[in-house]
Amino acid sequence: MKRTIFIILALLSATLIGCQSEEGGTYAQDPDNQKESKVVEHALGKTEVPVNPERVVVIGLEDMMLSLEIPMLAATGVEGQYLYDLLKEEDIHIIGTVGAEYNFEAILDQEPDIIVASESPAGRENVYERLTQIAPTITYDREDWRESIKAIGSVFGKGEKADQVIQTLDEKLEKAKKKVTDSIGEDQTVAFIRPTNKDVQVFFPGYSYTSVLYDELGFTTGALVSELQENEEEGAWGSVVSLEKMPELTADYLFVTVGSSLATIEDNEQASLALEEAKKLPVWQGIPAVQQERVYVVSPRHWMLNGPIAESRKIDDVVEALTTN
Template sequence: MKKIKSLYFLFGVLLFVLALVGCSGETETEASSDSNSDNGKNEEAETQLVEHELGETEIPKDAERVVVLGLEDMMLSLEAPIQAATSTKGQYLYDELIDYGAEVIETAGASYNFEAILAQDPDLILVNAAPAGADGLYDKLTDIAPTLALDREDWETSIQKIANVFGKEDKADQVISNFHTELEEAKEKIIAEVGEGKTVAFIRPTPKDAQILFPGFSYTRLLYENNLGLESGDLVKELQEQEEEDAWGMVMSLEKLPYLEADYVFVTAGSSLANEEDTEKALLMLEELKEDSLWQSIPAAKNDNIFTVSSRHWMLNGPIAESRKIEDVLNALTN
C-alpha cells in the first residue's frame, strides 16, 4: 500500500514538472513573438519613403553620413548634417563647407567623383536633379547609397522637402521668410534711391558673343519683374518675344551691345562651377572687352551704370546665393 502511495506521489510530481515546463515554453514563445513584433516596428520606424524629382526612395530616417552634390546651399541654410560635399577653391560656399566640418570632394564642373563619394560610406546622398537625371548618373549614385534628387532652381520647394527629411521644418520656414523680408526691404531702399520704373538687363559675354538672360531664368529672376523695383529693358523684352515663354535667354552678337537699352546692366563672366584658373581667365576677358568700342557704346556704360558681379553665386540658386545677389544689387544702386 505504501508503494502504491509512493507511486501516486511521484506521478503527481512528474505531472507538476511537465506543466511548469509547458508554461515556461509558452511564455518564451510569447516573449519571442512580442520581441519580433517590436523589432519589426523598430525597423519600420527607421526608414521613410520620400518622393523626389526622379521617383520615390526608401531612406534612413536618421541619416548622418550625408553626401551632398549641388544642394549645399540649402543644407547649410538648414544646418542639416553634411558628411561631404562637392566644391572647389573659389566657389562661394567652399570656405563655409570647410568651417562647417564637411569634407570637400574637389570637383570642377558638374561631374561626380564616384570613387570619392563611395569612400565616404554614405547612408544618404542628396543631388541636384538636373545633371543627375542624365546619362545614368542617378542609377550610379543609388548603387552607392539611397539618393534623393531635388530641383535646385525651385529652391523654396526643395528646401521644404529636405527639411521634412531631417526634421527641420521650422528652420526652412524661417529661411524662406527671411529671404522674402530681405527682398522686400532691399526693394524699398532701391526705389527710394533711384525711383520707380528703372530698367535693367543681365548679360554674360564671351570673346565672340554675349548671353542675355531673361526674367524667367531662375538665376536672374529676382533682378527682374519688380522683385527689386526694376523692370526689363527694351532689348530684353524684344528678344524675349522671339523665344519660347520659358526660355532662359539667348545668345546675341557683340554688335547688338550698343542697342542694349537699360538704365542698369549687370554683367558676369565664367561659370559658377569653374576652377580658379578658368575664372581668372574669364574675368580677364571681360576686362579686355570693356575696352572695346562696342562695349563703351552701351548706354549704361556711358552713364557708368554697368556692374560686374560674381558668377559663383549668380549662376546658382539657393537662399545663400539669392541673398548675395540682393546684396550685389543693393550695393550697386544705393552706394
C-alpha cells in the same frame, strides 16, 4: 498556447508594418541592424532612406543644407566657389569637382548612409543610377530652392527651420526693394548679361539665376530683352546675341558676369581678362548704361547658382550697386 502564438504574431506584424511618417512615407525596421527607415518621395522617384542618417553626402545642394544647419559628412565644391570657405569652417570634407561632373569614387570613399543631390545633373543618363548603387539617393530641384528647402527640411526634421530661412530672405527682399526704390526711383530697367570675346548671353526675366532682379526686386527689362524673349521658346533661359547688338541694350542699369559658378579660379580669371578686352571695343562703349557709368560686374560664383545664401548675396550686390553714391 494559442493566445501566446497570437500575441507573438501581432508583435511581429506591428514591427513589419511600421508607422506612417510625417512626410507620408512609411517607417520600417531593418531586422539586421534595427535601424529605422522611411520612404521619401523626391524629384527622381521614391527612395527608402535611414531615418537618422549619420553619414550625409551632399552634391550640389550645399547652400540649402548649410542654411538648414543639417550636419554633412562631405559635400562637393571647388576652390573659389562661394560656399567653399563655409564648408571648410564646418570641417566638411570637400569632394573636388569642376562643372557638373561627379567623382563617384570619392563619393564611395565616404561610405555615405544617404546622398542628397541636385536633380540636375543627377537626372542625366546613368548618373542617378550610379549614385543609388553607392547609397540611397534623394534629389531636389536647386533652381526651385524654396520648394526644395521645405522638402529637405521635412526629410531631416527641419521644417520650421526651412520656413524661417524663407521668411528671413523675404524680409531682406522687402527692405532691399524699398532701399533701392528710395535711391533710384521706380520704373527703372535692368539687364543681366554674360559676355565673351565672341558673343553675349542675355538672360531673361523668370530665369532662376537672375529672377531676383525681376520677380523679387521688381525691375523690368529694356526693349532689346523683350524683343529677344518674344523670339525664343517659352521658358527659355535667355538668348545668345552678337557683340554688335550691344548698343541696342537700352536698359538703365546693366549687371554683368563672366565665367561660371563651378569653374576653376584660373578659368574665371581668364574670363575676366576677356571682359576687359571686350570693354575696349566700340560696340561696348556704345551701350547706353556704359555711357552713363551704370554697369556693375558681379561674381558668377553665386549669381549662377540658387539657394538662400546665393540669393542673399545677390540682393547685397544689387543694393550696393544701386544705392552707393
